Amino acid sequence: MANNAQLQLPKTLMPIILIGIVAIIFLSKSTVTIDAGEAGVLWKRFDGGVVTDQPPLGEGFHIVAPWNNVIVYEVRQQELYETMKVLSSNGLDILLETSTWYLPKADELGYLHQKIGENYLERIIKPALRSAARSVVGRYTPEQLYSSKRDVIQNxxxxxxxTILDDEHIQLNEVLVRDVTLPPTIKDAIERKLKQEQESLEYEFRLVTAAKEAEKVIIEAEGKAESNRILSASLNDQILRDKGIEATLELANSPNSKVIVIGSGKNGMPIILGNQ
Structure with a gap:
């Protein structure tokens, strides 16, 4: 009898075990955890497919019907490093290295998934960037690309x-031109030309500086000449005699001088001999 009870016990537990297994499978298919920096697009199998009229599922734990599906997207800023060969305005090959910062628009994830899909980087961002780069670089010469126009080209x-990506539910934050590589012969020619232009500017600067210095010397000389002319015009014989007398008195009173006066000099001035 005891043996029969032991044999019947597993039979009573079988439905419970089956229900438990089904519940576990149901829950595993019905729960979704979305990590930081991510969002989920809900796809309903029996209710219209991709949900576009509701916000995407945010970070955290979510329960969905097991027959539905959640597609998880990263919504943080991401970087695309791209090296591409483009043509300048005169048809020369230019190697352009860029970094592009982008992210999907979180509130438009449903439209992005429905229209483009998870592989939107390859399907839309790269083609848009390459098209814009070819269009812009094709308007400039290698010299402009190498020197003065890099910031303009980048913008x-x-x-x-x-402009392209805004209509595709993607937010573009920045495009950076990391490097512009020209054919070696063109690069060398541009560098020589830039060096010659710099030397020419330096030479012109020296000429301008020299001209300004010469003008300054002329102005100073003219000023001194005018000063002497005014001084000469203001002097007369009486002033000169008075100045001579003052100088003679100061010299005569000097303890280090011995003065001998003999006769008189021109204009009645004394002649001074001896200075020991």
């Missing part, structure tokens, strides 16, 4: 790429 590539 133009950013604006053209953003």
């Amino acid at each position: 133009e590539i950013f604006e053209e790429t953003r």
